[in-house]
Amino acid sequence: MKRISILLGAFLLLALTTSESAVANAPTFSDDIAPIVFNKCTTCHRPGEAAPFTFMNYREISKRGRLIARVVDSGFMPPWHAKSGDYQFHGDRRLKQSEIEEIKAWVAADMPEGNPDKVPALPKFTDGWQLGKPDLVVKMKEGYTLHAEGPDVYRNFVIPLELKEDKWISAIEFRPGNRSIVHHSLFYFDTEGSARELDAKDPVPGFRRMAKGLQRNAIGGWAVGGTPRHLPGGLAYKLPKGSDLILSTHFHPSGKEETELSTLGIYFTDAPTQGFSVVQLPPVFGALSGVNIPPGEANYHKEDSFVLPIDVRAFGVSAHAHYLGKALDMSAELPDGSKRVLLDIPEWDFSWQEQYNYTGWVDLPKGTKVHANVVWDNSSDNINNPNDPPKWVRWGRESEDEMGSVTLLVVAKNPSELDVLKQSYRDHVRKAASQSVVNRFAGSGNNRKSLIQRITERFDKDGDGKLNRAEQEEARKFYRRNRR
Numbered sequence: 001m002k003r004i005s006i007l008l009g010a011f012l013l014l015a016l017t018t019s020e021s022a023v024a025n026a027p028t029f030s031d032d033i034a035p036i037v038f039n040k041c042t043t044c045h046r047p048g049e050a051a052p053f054t055f056m057n058y059r060e061i062s063k064r065g066r067l068i069a070r071v072v073d074s075g076f077m078p079p080w081h082a083k084s085g086d087y088q089f090h091g092d093r094r095l096k097q098s099e100i101e102e103i104k105a106w107v108a109a110d111m112p113e114g115n116p117d118k119v120p121a122l123p124k125f126t127d128g129w130q131l132g133k134p135d136l137v138v139k140m141k142e143g144y145t146l147h148a149e150g151p152d153v154y155r156n157f158v159i160p161l162e163l164k165e166d167k168w169i170s171a172i173e174f175r176p177g178n179r180s181i182v183h184h185s186l187f188y189f190d191t192e193g194s195a196r197e198l199d200a201k202d203p204v205p206g207f208r209r210m211a212k213g214l215q216r217n218a219i220g221g222w223a224v225g226g227t228p229r230h231l232p233g234g235l236a237y238k239l240p241k242g243s244d245l246i247l248s249t250h251f252h253p254s255g256k257e258e259t260e261l262s263t264l265g266i267y268f269t270d271a272p273t274q275g276f277s278v279v280q281l282p283p284v285f286g287a288l289s290g291v292n293i294p295p296g297e298a299n300y301h302k303e304d305s306f307v308l309p310i311d312v313r314a315f316g317v318s319a320h321a322h323y324l325g326k327a328l329d330m331s332a333e334l335p336d337g338s339k340r341v342l343l344d345i346p347e348w349d350f351s352w353q354e355q356y357n358y359t360g361w362v363d364l365p366k367g368t369k370v371h372a373n374v375v376w377d378n379s380s381d382n383i384n385n386p387n388d389p390p391k392w393v394r395w396g397r398e399s400e401d402e403m404g405s406v407t408l409l410v411v412a413k414n415p416s417e418l419d420v421l422k423q424s425y426r427d428h429v430r431k432a433a434s435q436s437v438v439n440r441f442a443g444s445g446n447n448r449k450s451l452i453q454r455i456t457e458r459f460d461k462d463g464d465g466k467l468n469r470a471e472q473e474e475a476r477k478f479y480r481r482n483r484r
């Protein structure tokens with residue numbers, strides 16, 4: 001009797017699957033699509049996050065099915081700009097090709113829902129501090145109100161920390177008060193009180209331009225979609241006692257007037273047993289980096305390389321450029337002649353300033369040549385070009401100016417050798433800087449101005465066409481600082 005019922009059951013199952021197979025072959029929301037979207041999209045497409053609409057259920061997702069198929073097929077979503085290289089990154093958001101095909105097949109079959117009882121639960125999203133309770137929580141002193149419409153805004157906010165002793169930081173978690181307008185924020189500290197002075201002079205909360213003489217020390221940042229992470233291997237940023245934190249925030253208006261009040265959680269750690277260093281190529285180096293992009297030029301290119309004087313281990317890499325950035329990459333040529341891709345961003349997007357962290361240490365032996373390429377597009381075909389028609393664009397901190405470099409974060413394999421690397425990199429920067437001064441004197445076509453004229457323009461605050469004593473002092477300070 002028992003055997004018969006098993007047989008009967010098997011027969012029924014067989015009949016069911018064959019008769020329904022034509023329809024059942026199409027992916028359904030409950031079985032196939034929800035697990036992909038909930039895990040790869042809903043982190044950002046949920047209430048309170050940066051994405052413009054939410055993907056929490058069948059209705060919300062099927063409503064935008066065709067658009068979803070298009071953006072996953074083109075690679076626009078999920079946002080992730082590093083092409084596969086030789087190393088994996090933490091938090092890689094990309095879909096597998098099979099997942100993209102599944103979404104397309106689902107949309108082509110008119111988005112069947114399947115059995116609504118079988119929809120998986122939404123993942124548990126953390127709404128509180130992602131890294132647990134911070135050691136210090138600080139907030140902007142007052143809210144900053146952004147206009148409803150108009151250009152993007154860069155603004156710097158000073159947060160006094162009142163630290164009585166030097167501290168070491170392993171992570172900073174940034175929580176925007178208003179995710180619909182905060183695009184990214186970079187963190188610095190200032191030990192000299194200069195940022196406070198700039199803040200005090202400006203009637204609106206925060207201040208606009210970093211003064212040329214302001215010594216700011218970078219300690220990480222946050223960008224839309226970024227996941228906070230502790231530095232690996234017990235590494236830490238030093239935060240000297242008495243320093244002020246500076247948030248350098250990029251805002252993007254949302255269509256209605258909104259106010260931002262950012263909160264930061266700071267995680268302290270013990271003094272590390274070793275330091276780390278940056279290898280930034282080409283070095284972001286004031287007016288001296290020689291970027292001067294003609295209008296209409298679609299492939300303005302700079303490259304730079306640096307030979308490692310010691311064995312290093314890399315743990316992270318990031319790229320930075322402004323609106324004209326087009327492509328950035330960094331590679332390593334090992335002493336045995338083999339080549340490795342450290343980062344490849346074939347389509348730069350200014351909106352996603354991502355810190356990429358390798359899932360393991362990347363060993364680069366002494367003698368490895370690290371090489372970076374940066375390409376800018378100053379033609380009118382670049383839809384992000386802020387100038388219509390395009391204009392000459394030079395190096396500068398404002399987003400209408402340009403920069404462009406790739407930064408590798410490394411430790412010395414033998415920690416006591418880190419200073420050898422730092423010294424050698426400083427020499428590299430000095431050489432690059434003097435070379436670009438030479439270039440500026442030598443290659444003066446019609447569109448190039450003399451160095452004196454450029455310095456005058458840059459530091460002539462009162463606009464009288466010459467530098468008074470205070471302006472000269474500013475210029476001297478700037479160049480002295482950048483030459484170290």
Ligand code: HEC
Pocket residue numbers: 037040041042043044045050051052064067068071072077078079093095224225226351
């Ligand atoms: C890291 C955060 C993040 C993730 C993950 C993410 N999105 Fe988005 N998505 C955004 C943001 C931010 C925007 C708005 C982009 C803009 O306006 O430039 C957006 C916009 C969109 C749009 C609108 C595009 C348009 O042309 O208007 C669609 C559709 C979309 N996302 C689908 C998806 C899908 C599907 C996934 C998962 C496969 C996904 N997103 C994953 C942040 C994210």
